[in-house]
Amino acid sequence: MRIGLGYDVHKLVKGRKLILGGVTIPHKKGLLGHSDADVLLHALCDSILGAAGLRDIGYYFSNKDSRWKNISSLVLLAECMKLIKKQKLKVGNVDITVILEEPKISPYIDQMKKNIAKTLSIRPSQISIKSTTAEGLGFIGKKQGCSAYAISLLK
Numbered sequence: 001m002r003i004g005l006g007y008d009v010h011k012l013v014k015g016r017k018l019i020l021g022g023v024t025i026p027h028k029k030g031l032l033g034h035s036d037a038d039v040l041l042h043a044l045c046d047s048i049l050g051a052a053g054l055r056d057i058g059y060y061f062s063n064k065d066s067r068w069k070n071i072s073s074l075v076l077l078a079e080c081m082k083l084i085k086k087q088k089l090k091v092g093n094v095d096i097t098v099i100l101e102e103p104k105i106s107p108y109i110d111q112m113k114k115n116i117a118k119t120l121s122i123r124p125s126q127i128s129i130k131s132t133t134a135e136g137l138g139f140i141g142k143k144q145g146c147s148a149y150a151i152s153l154l155k
């Protein structure tokens, strides 16, 4: 078994869609980035790459490469799966924590789990997605950004 950790942060700005776990969540701000800036999936990608002993997401999907411009991060997650399949690895389980002040994401978690389960060829029961706020502290508390941590077990 192999274990990997991922962390990511993106700025919250007006004029962008808020996409987390491949789900578009109605909100007045969205995450800024080269791709769809899905911070949850980026942390997940990094944890999977890390468990496989590979490099970080920016190494494989450069923000200077027009192929990844505004792309769904589910596509990037699928690309990470291809990389670990080459090493004959499969996902055992993943655990993700998203930290953002608003909006509440709990109504969307089931759909996020379905999206991730399909992309990783696992069952939703092998995925945990949790969310918390920063209690008003720091850049997350001031609603300027959103961060995510993920841990993945591969076997």
Ligand code: ZN
Residues within 6 Å of the ligand: 008, 009, 010, 033, 037, 038, 039, 042
């Ligand atoms: Zn990112």
